[in-house]
Amino acid sequence: MTITLQVPTTNHLLTALPDAERNAVMADCETVELAFNEVLLQPGDPVTYVYFPIDCFISLIAVVDTDDRLEVTMAGREGMLGTSVVLGVEDTPLLSLVQGAGSALRISAVRFRKLLEKCPVLNKRMRGYVYVVMNQLAKTAACNHFHEIEARLARWLLMTQDRASSDQLYLTHEFLAMMLGVRRAGVTLAAIALQTRGLIGYQRGEIDVLNRSGLIEASCKCYQEDTALYARVLTSL
Numbered sequence: 137m138t139i140t141l142q143v144p145t146t147n148h149l150l151t152a153l154p155d156a157e158r159n160a161v162m163a164d165c166e167t168v169e170l171a172f173n174e175v176l177l178q179p180g181d182p183v184t185y186v187y188f189p190i191d192c193f194i195s196l197i198a199v200v201d202t203d204d205r206l207e208v209t210m211a212g213r214e215g216m217l218g219t220s221v222v223l224g225v226e227d228t229p230l231l232s233l234v235q236g237a238g239s240a241l242r243i244s245a246v247r248f249r250k251l252l253e254k255c256p257v258l259n260k261r262m263r264g265y266v267y268v269v270m271n272q273l274a275k276t277a278a279c280n281h282f283h284e285i286e287a288r289l290a291r292w293l294l295m296t297q298d299r300a301s302s303d304q305l306y307l308t309h310e311f312l313a314m315m316l317g318v319r320r321a322g323v324t325l326a327a328i329a330l331q332t333r334g335l336i337g338y339q340r341g342e343i344d345v346l347n348r349s350g351l352i353e354a355s356c357k358c359y360q361e362d363t364a365l366y367a368r369v370l371t372s373l
Contacts, residue, residue, distance in 0.1 A: 147188040147241060148214045149261055152370070157255040164251070165241040170194075170234045176217065177232040186218030186248045187211075192238030193299035195315070197231040206280070207292075207315040209272040210235070212299025214366065219269055221245045222252065222262045236300050257373070264369045271365055275358050283356040285318055286326040290355035292316060293336065295362075297345050305343045330354060 150158055170176070170192045177183065179199055187194070193212035197205050208230065211217050217240075220228050226245075243251075252259045279288055292315060296305055309327070313320040327343075330336045335351045337344040345351060352359065 146190050146213060147216070149216055149265060149370075150188055150241070152261065152373075153255075154257055157251075157258050160255060161243065161251060161258065162241075164247045165243045167239055168242045169239055170237060172234060172237040174234040175231065176234065177228050177230070179229055179231055180227055182227050183218050183221050183245050185242050186216060186221055186245055188216045188241040188243075189213050189299075190239045190241065191236075191301065192234060192240055193236040193296070195233045195235045197233055197314075198229075199231050205231070205314050206317040208276050209269055210295060210299060212236070213301075214299070215265055215269070216262075218245065218248070219262075219266050221248055222266050224249075235296075261370065261373045264373050268366050268369055272362060275362060279356060279358045280317055283358070284326075285316065285322045286329050287354060287356040288316055289323065289326040290330060290335070290351050291359040293330075293343065293345065294348070294351055294355055294359050297348070298363075303345045303348075305345070306341055307343055308341045 150161060153161065165188070167190075168187075170187075170189075176187065176194065189212050191213065193210055194217050195207045196209045196211065196217075197207050199205050217232055220226070252262065279291070289312065292312075293305065296307070297303065309320050309323050312323045312327075316323060327336070327338050330351070331338055333350065333354070335345075335347045335354060337346055
């Protein structure tokens with residue numbers, strides 16, 4: 137991780153704040169560059185910083201044991217890393233792993249707690265975002281149990297594309313299998329099915345989204361429900 141000069145925020149949670157509150161947050165932020173595969177937090181670690189991604193994205197992963205891991209949600213420019221701070225809890229139960237390198241705004245957890253007390257709109261938006269994340273966690277559990285791998289893969293690719301802001305995604309079968317909680321063979325078959333339909337191209341760890349609207353149709357309804365809930369809850373705050 138490297139620290140760079142501060143740049144204007146494009147994080148959606150912060151841009152919607154009133155000027156006074158946004159300026160107060162920005163005054164205590166620094167811009168950091170997050171590297172691909174960088175571990176920001178291990179399960180049980182104290183949360184010392186809160187991150188607001190700008191053009192990076194972070195996977196939050198439940199770790200059962202060394203070999204069994206499952207991504208339960210992710211945070212990009214639409215969100216933040218550090219929801220436990222909003223709830224007044226000092227540690228985290230999840231592994232936080234950078235899956236898309238880029239920049240983020242970082243603020244100390246101590247200072248962020250003080251800002252939550254002083255800034256009512258910030259506080260309300262953060263609580264709204266926690267509600268959205270809680271829904272994503274529940275939806276992921278249900279999705280993994282009830283929906284087919286192909287539809288789940290389509291949903292995950294759309295979520296990743298939204299946060300990467302690119303049609304090119306660099307993802308190996310091993311990583312996709314870990315994120316979806318399935319065997320590698322299952323991911324291979326699902327990727328082949330999406331590729332045969334002309335929705336994606338896949339070669340040597342690079343996935344190209346060729347037909348986004350078709351990918352939305354192929355995904356389970358969880359994707360559109362997630363985006364609709366985010367819009368409903370956070371645009372009203």
